[in-house]
Amino acid sequence: MRNKEKTYNEIVQTAYVMFSEKGFDQTSLSSIASEIGISKPAIYYYFKSKDELIKYLFDKIVQEIQSLTSVELETITTTNFKQNLYQLGEAAISHQEKDVHFNHLFNQYMLLASRDTYYSERLLKIQQDFLNTFYDLLTYAVKINAIKDENILIKSQLLALVFDNITNFILTDMKLDYKKIWIEAVDSVLSGVEHHEQ
Amino acid sequence: MRNKEKTYNEIVQTAYVMFSEKGFDQTSLSSIASEIGISKPAIYYYFKSKDELIKYLFDKIVQEIQSLTSVELETITTTNFKQNLYQLGEAAISHQEKDVHFNHLFNQYMLLASRDTYYSERLLKIQQDFLNTFYDLLTYAVKINAIKDENILIKSQLLALVFDNITNFILTDMKLDYKKIWIEAVDSVLSGVEHHEQ
DNA sequence: GTCTATATGCGGATAGAC
DNA sequence: GTCTATCCGCATATAGAC
Incomplete structure (x- = not known):
């Protein structure tokens, strides 16, 4: 036992x-x-079978991703909104550095997806969830008046793309300052829509 | 014959x-x-051998990438600089839609790189060139007074990351408006450093 | 539960005829 | 240049003993 x-x-x-x-x-x-x-x-x-083992690991990874990219909207306030975005990136970067295998495996499932609907259907859903996380976050920020309601959809997708590719680039051994890049991304994207109290 | x-x-x-x-x-x-x-x-x-065939195709892809991401700096002016950036993205998106195999294959070489130095050494160089293209472009823009010299390195890396991941996302069958995302990226990143004549 | 032994098939690669 | 025939190795997977 x-x-x-x-x-x-x-x-x-x-x-x-x-x-x-x-x-x-x-x-x-x-x-x-x-x-x-x-x-x-x-x-x-x-x-x-070997395939079953591969699928089992896929399910584990899917769960991991869902917990990594989830955000508690209730805790977001006008003042901590930007900090929350920063931290989302930092958490992902740290996770990536701790578990280098994670993204390698995930990328292999991405390739499997192009020839196996079992994976492509599930991955499409994950990716949609991932995009929605950022969209929901910005929408919520609009709701609590942290930012203006301008081009929120595209901006959320842009942030998602940066976020996602930072974790990919870490794998390539390019030594960039990813935390700075993420901060620059958040600042750039929000600079046009932030409310400036003065 | x-x-x-x-x-x-x-x-x-x-x-x-x-x-x-x-x-x-x-x-x-x-x-x-x-x-x-x-x-x-x-x-x-x-x-x-099979490996030789695989390596031969790798060389072909490397050449293709180099020609795709090269920019003629001499043709850049203060007025057409932003347009040039837009077009760089549009060209890549169009290319990706025409040849769906290209990125799939490239991603497989990325995975090979993690266990074969033949590929990792060459890919690291390509990725460095790719980043440099954007850095050189922004540096040149500073030189011709199109933009201010603020945080140019990080901004160029940010643009490169977005550019790169757009082509990846197209593969996933997510139907996003990638051209709009790229335009938003360029606008956001440059909004802080553009010279506004008034 | 974990082993040894084995079935079965397919992969890369080569020999040698035409 | 392209073929048929064949070698060799290793992969998944299973049978059956302990």
Whole structure:
């Protein structure tokens, strides 16, 4: 009972790392097994096929993304709105630095999506949610009078694109000051619509 | 002689499409051969291995990128500077819509880069060139007095990130108004540094 | 639950005929 | 140049013992 759960977790964790580093096709179940120190058929006790293991990890990643990009609108005020946006970016950048495998794996699922509707349907929904997060945030900011209601849709999409590609660029080993870029993005996009009390 | 060149081009073209659609590992040389209507060993007459074919296509893509992101600074003036930036984005969006395989394939090379220095070294250079294009453009704009010299480095990187991710998002089938997003990006980023003659 | 042994198939690559 | 035939290795997956 104890061991069963332990082996299961080891398979999931090892697959997560190896798939992200070598890719699905270049990572055989044998190599995962030997990395853990078990035999290949042992994996089949927990997952009925390689594809099922790949799909299982996909579900885990989907959950992770949803929790990462969610925002509690109720906590937003006129004064802390901009800070909240800054922090959203910083949190994503920190997460990316902590878990380098995350985006690598995610990018592989993006490629799978182009030839498997199982993934494309779910990813489209995630991406829509992701865009909506920014749109809802700006809409809420309008509602509480933090910003003016000008071009909010496009501005939210622009912020989402920057946010998303920052995490991608981190993978490429380009050493840029991503936090500064994100701050510049927020400042630039909002500069035209901020209310200036004077 | 005639046929030799024809077969060669068919291999390159078919591989380009199939690799982008199915991925390198999921596209066997046999499947490429049968798609063309030749036998597998015929491919080996032109390319000594599958890896060599993959690398050959990489070189083609690298050339394409370099020509796409190059800008003739000499033609830039104070009045047409912003228009030039707009057009840079429009050209990329149009190109992406014409050749959907291009970015799919490029993304696969990005993944290869994480486990093969042959690709990572070259891609790092491309990405650096890409960032420099935007930096040079803004620097030149400062020189000809089109914009003020404030935070130019970060602003150029921000524009590059948006530019790059627009082409990625087009692949995901999200139907956004990418041209508007790009215009908003240019306007937002430059709004703080433009010279307003009045 | 985890093992050894094995079935089965497909991949890259080459030999050698035409 | 392009073919048929073939080698070799490794992949997924399963049977069946412990």
